[in-house]
Amino acid sequence: MKKILVLISALVLLLMPLQTGFAQEVNTQSKDDYLVKFNGPADKGLLKAFGVEDSDISHTFDELPVVALSLSEGQAKGLLNHPQIEAVEEDAEVHAFAQTTPWGVPHVQGTDAQNAGYTGNGVKVAILDTGIDATHEDLTVSGGHSVFDDAENSDPYNDGNGHGTHVAGTVAATNNTLGVLGVAPQAELYAVKVLNNDGSGSYSGIAEGxxxxxxxxxxIINMSLGGSQSSSILEDFANLAYDEGLLVVAAAGNSGNRGGKNDSVGYPAKYSSVIAVAAVDQNNNRASFSSTGPAVELSAPGVNILSSVPGNSYDSYNGTSMASPHVAGVAAQVWGAKSGLTNVELRQLLNDTAQPLGGSNQYGNGLVQSLDAINY
Incomplete structure (x- = not known):
């Protein structure tokens, strides 16, 4: 930070006869930009007494007695000590706060698709989760619903857990120079609170969502959640959404083992109408926690994923919960680019253009790729 110069003493009135000559002496010194605030009305005559020329003054403010100008170091020190001057501050530079692109976004060709003009504009994505912090600086929430009626959980725009806000950021954190960038920054986010602030819910709540x-x-529906028990009724609702033309995406689950040979995909991801998403790291290795089995359909980044959390904050999480919204975001980009596709055709396209990574029980058809799907 630049050091702020402040008024030290009024005794330098005694030195005034010397200061005019001093100003002439230092007028040839190199100059920097400053802001000078007067105790009363801005007095350009006083500035001229210190050798300040009209060409040195870049702006005189109206609402406060402040002048923006160029000064030598000697002029600045002299003005600082004058009783009519309240403050002399170097005009510090400011810069836009940097926006971070989490590694998973380019890994699924999300940034390539954005650079080509595909941002998911107008595609509606329902985040069935713990809600979304609608006040977050990096998120725009278009609507929502809560399946709860108690005071603590009835507001879908209040995420007391953080999980849903993190998922939402991966899908569609806005391109605003702040925080992080989502896969489909112009997709429309909807907060559908089916999990309470403790991160728990029920199959009936998911069905309602x-x-x-x-x-x-x-x-598009994203469900970064699941349970180990099947339900024919929940399956009926997932099938109904798919039959009605929605694309349904869900986390495969975090019940995998290091060997990756068990069938541990949870529900609703295991239903045939739902895309089950496994998690990989930056080297395209399956995360050891990622559930495996015949239902795994696609893979996406799910290790050390940076995204938004409540309170205008950001954090890194692990899980297939983080992988699923990458697929939802890619689907929004592709559907925005190819709006004539049905959900069935879109799903097939995502699978046909995925990057093969290995065994289907671990990786499904491979790593989802946005621009490849758009250009296919």
Whole structure:
């Protein structure tokens, strides 16, 4: 930070006869930009007494007695000690706060697709989760619904857990020079709170969230959640959404083992109408926690994923919960580019253009790739 110069003493009135000559002496010194604030009305005559020329003054403010100007170091020190001057401050530079692109976004060709003009504009993505912090600086939430009626959980735009806000950021954190960048920054986010602030919910709540998504014209449902027990009714709701033209994406689960040979995909990801997403790291190795089995359909980044969390903050999480929204975001980009596709055709396209990584039980058809799907 630049050092701020402040008024030290009024006794230098005694030195005034010397200061005019001093100003002439230092006028040839190199100059920097400053802000000078007067105790009363701005007095350009005083500035001239210190050798300041009209060409040195870049702006005189109206609302406060402040002048922006160029000064030598000697002029600045002299003005600092004058009783009519309240402050002399170097005019510090400012820069836009940097926006970080989490590694997973370019890994699924999200940034390549954005650079080509595909941002998911107008595609509606329902985040069935713990809610979304709608006040977050990096998120725009278009609507939502909570399946809860108690005071602590009835507001879908209040995420007391953080999980849903993190998922939402991966899908569509805005391109605004702040925080992080999502895969599809112009997709429309909808907060569908089916998990409470403790991160728990029920199959009936998920079914209600799916129903709300159908009734309110969502295009994509992301479910970074799941359970180990099947439900024919929950499956019926997932099938209904798919039959109604929605693309349904869910986390495969975090019940995998290092060998990766068990069938541990959870529900609803295991239903045939749902895209089950496994997690990989930056080297395209399957995360050891990522569930495996015949239902795994696609892979996406799920290790050390930086995204938004409540309170205008950011954090890195691991899990297939983080992989699923990468696929949802890619789907939004591709559907925005190819709006004539049906959800069935879009799903097939994502699978056909995925980058093969290995065994299908671990990786499905491979790493989802946005621009390849758009250009296919």
């Amino acid at each position: 799916i129903e709300w998504s159908i009734q309110n014209g969502m295009d």
